[in-house]
Amino acid sequence: MPSDFQDNKKRQIGISFALKGIKEVIRTEINFKVHLLIALVVIILGLFFQLTSIEWILILLTIGFVLTFEMLNTAIERVLNYLAPEIHPVVGTIKDISAGAVFVAALTSIINGLIIFLPKIISLFQ
Template sequence: MNSALKDKRKKIGFSYAWNGILATIKTEANFRLHLVVAILVVICCFIFEITRIEWAIILLTIGLVLVTELTNSAIEKIIDYLRPEIHPAAKVIKDVAAGSVLIAAIISVIIGCIIFIPRLIGWM
């Protein structure tokens, strides 16, 4: 396969992914909320001058929350497409997907507290 075709495929795949992220930003309030919180957390990371390992943990945690929110949104859209009428099984599927976001968000708050509370106490 020639390199021009490979480059075109990568660009197309990237553009589809980017379009999916932009569509989620436009349509999902919870994703926008997670993005705002992520930006605020990154600002706090700079203010409190966290260590490199703490940066890695924070970025992985932010990534986890955003990925679970994207996955949840995709699952909800699939269920709405396949089963537009209200159905108990569809509700369970959506609830389970939303539960994954909740777990990721709770873990991220715990990690944030572990990293930032000692700094806040020392800052006062």
């Protein structure tokens, strides 16, 4: 039976790997940086418009989904580039599907943002 110290050490190692992966994506992926910038703007708008708890939950879940899909897309692309460095139509299709998943998440986030923010923006001009 592992001790609490060993469990704690394993958790710390897992967290350090996760943080290393996040740093790598931030450092190397322009699309991830764009998504982070947009997320920051949305969070600032949320503070300005004083979103409700439910609206914050929806916004933060949406941001989390987009960032997660972007990271998964990056991981899939890197695995495929490693396993099949040559151009192959099946690899291209897999990458397209992976990018499509990010696009669907981003499009959904735009729709969620419009549903939450558009009425608040319109009310500023009335």
